[in-house]
Amino acid sequence: MATDYDAIFKAYDVRGTVGDQIDADGARAIGGAFARFVASSGAAAVLVGRDMRPEGEEFSAAFGEGAMDHGIDVVDMGLCATDMLYYASGYLDLPGAVFTASHNPAGYNGIKMCGAGAAPIGADTGLENIKAMAIAGPDPSAAKGNRTSRELLSDYVAHVRSFVNVDALAPLLVVADTANGMGGLVVPAVFEGLPLVLDHLYPELDGTFPNHPADPLQPKNLRDLQSRVLEVDADVGMAFDGDADRMFLVDENARPVSGSSTTAIIARTVLEREPGASIIHNLICSRTVPEAIAEAGGTAVRTKVGHSIIKQAMADTGAIFGGEHSGHYYFRDNYRADSGLIAALMVLEALSSHPAGLSDLVSDFDRYASSGELNTTVDDAAVVIERVAAAYPNARQDRLDGLTVDLGDWWFNLRPSNTEPLLRLNLEAPTCDEVQQRVAEIQALIA
Template sequence: MADPVEPLAADVLDVVVKAYDIRGIYPSELGPTSARGLGYAFGIWSGASCVVVGRDMRPSGVEMAGAFADGAMAAGADVIDIGLASTDLLYFASGHLDMPGAMLTASHNPAEYNGIKLCGAGATPVGVDSGLAEIAAIATRGELEPAGAGERRQRDLLDAFVTHVHSFVDAGRLAPLRVVADTANGMGGYVLPAVFADLPFDCEVLYGELDGTFPNHPADPIQPENLIDLQKRVLATGADVGLAFDGDADRVFLVDEAGRAVSGSLLTALVARTMLRRSGPGPILHNLICSRAVGEVIAEAGGQPVRTRVGHSYIKSEMARTGAVFGGEHSGHYYFADNYRADSGLIAALIALEQLSEAAVPLSELLAPFDRYASSGEINTRVADPGAVIRRVAAHYGELPQDRLDGLTVDGGDWWFNLRPSNTEPLLRLNLEAADASAVEQRVSEIRALLA
């Protein structure tokens, strides 16, 4: 019988349990004791006889994954330990093995963080509204007596994952493109070489060494400063495309042949059109901060655009409800029905490379039909009372159409914006789109005055 599981304090979990996952500074906020308690709670909540566990390259990963597995075994579950993994590899394992899964990662967060992403059997989403709150509640109980003593065994699923990723493209249509991939010392350095090994690309990997201290730059490609090295290398080598992955390699951003960053909306539009050509008419999901062009492209390709809230648990649930074959987020997450509705930057990247191969034109030319509007990017503003500020902004634009699907979205006709609160900080996140850059600047200034 396993040792008793120490209950966790509710105020400790309040700090680390987010809307979609668990994340905190190691070990002061999230350490092995918390990992063991949450592993136990996950085992009890899922009721599964076996769970799959993976981890990223952070220095604390081995200890944290071991503690989580120990907790799950104390709940009576066996553990399949797949070792080092990208998050999309863990989701594949959960779907392939049809068992709940846990990925020990803090994604793009700095080195001092670690975290846990959970999913149900078949890679079904687990967020605050779909089980995470219940798991946290179980972990705080005072009677965490071991329910059994499961067993832990190792399993390597990388080759199976590679085969799965390859199934989304026709390798015979791929051209010998020159690709530069910046994996930022994250898990892309583990999975990308395996996926690209038998493909015709000339691929150079920047910062491919696994190093959870991120010695070169943060593993957060949505921040423009973290793309600089990739942009320089693409230009220096005359590459056809650059790929930038985050720390756990589930997100990807592209850089075109001229060294310009490609927004997640443009890649969403390209992949959406591709998936509709393959599957025929049907719903395609995009979150509400994607460019208006995404919905237009989906409709033009014969699909039905469906707006969703921001966040993987909402997208995955909507995919199940609507039967959508694909969903995309402006933040670089891309979801595929045939990937257990889970997201994979590698799959999206391969589809983009296949389309680029077939088009035989530069990436900028391939994407030009989707680049229809100017965008502000995401602008974060710290405010004391986000709810009060949103109400004030809504009242100011009271004569314009509005919705509250996720924060506040206002439709000004030839411009629109979304203002939504952060899930973890007293911040408001503004995304605005208009016909051109000058209109964006004018409207952003107008809204910033209201925020102040």
């Protein structure tokens, strides 16, 4: 079946179901289109990697063939985590693509692409051009590119470790649930030889995900990690998604730590090293994040949601770090790309000098109650947003990304999905009871 380009090209990547939406022929066409796109900027070679999904080897090989048919050399990285691809792109100053469907279940695959230096490629920065060229069909070059292989895991490990003082790490017991994803390759490699004790759940690379989905944003997928943390009396639990670019924490009492609290911990750590630096946070992060940044002497910069937007904002402001509530953490010295493992080591460094434990460290940032992200299917997102905005005429509002309404002691953001007929609600208030009350109030307006 032909690849359904309209279905698989999203705002920031390519993603769809294998067979009916994306196949090897589609991967080959996209590889050729990607080659033509990067060649226009002077690139002569591209990096290609893949995660552990069953069709990844076939799809990445086809993508490489498409690129080589258009005169571009291919550097095959083999199995790699997404943040490893970003590192290689920055380190070698080459464009790159990794075949992954991130946290999506078995049966999905896709492609995350970046320009040289790990520059983001999204719908507004090249993805639509690549889609158009893939649909138009090949325009092969007279000269055919070559394929070489390169092992970059050891270089990547050294790079990740460079963000912390490894001598300051305490012998913490860390349970890591990599959910049969690419964390099974990179997590033990980074931990090896460090004064940390790693208890590893589901390390086998298996894209059928036999134990549970590799989506730590869903509470049910943290249950095994939580049980193991209590069973072995661990200092911390860490959950990674399928391509290992996102990381979520569980404290020593098995309580999940929000991405906002993790952002605040890392922000405070980096501001100790570079006082006064700018820190990026997206607009659905807790109020705790800009408060913590200001308290540590930094400058908080609020942005829309999305990795391309975060990376561009970091380039524009010179920010040292950026965090998203969804578990993405970006570092200036990581070519402004996100890395779950760099974030993990930085949290472990902070925890090493905080003997009271992670729950105590997080308590500094546990200031408000949150709804989490609540999705509602709607026929016309724009009409609903205007109706909700009209219900709060005296509140402070902005349209940076959807609608944000600030009512003093509580606030909410309502924004449309880029890919589905959904409205996403994030709401924060002083207490859980008030969160429930206010969520019901907003959902009544939506309905």
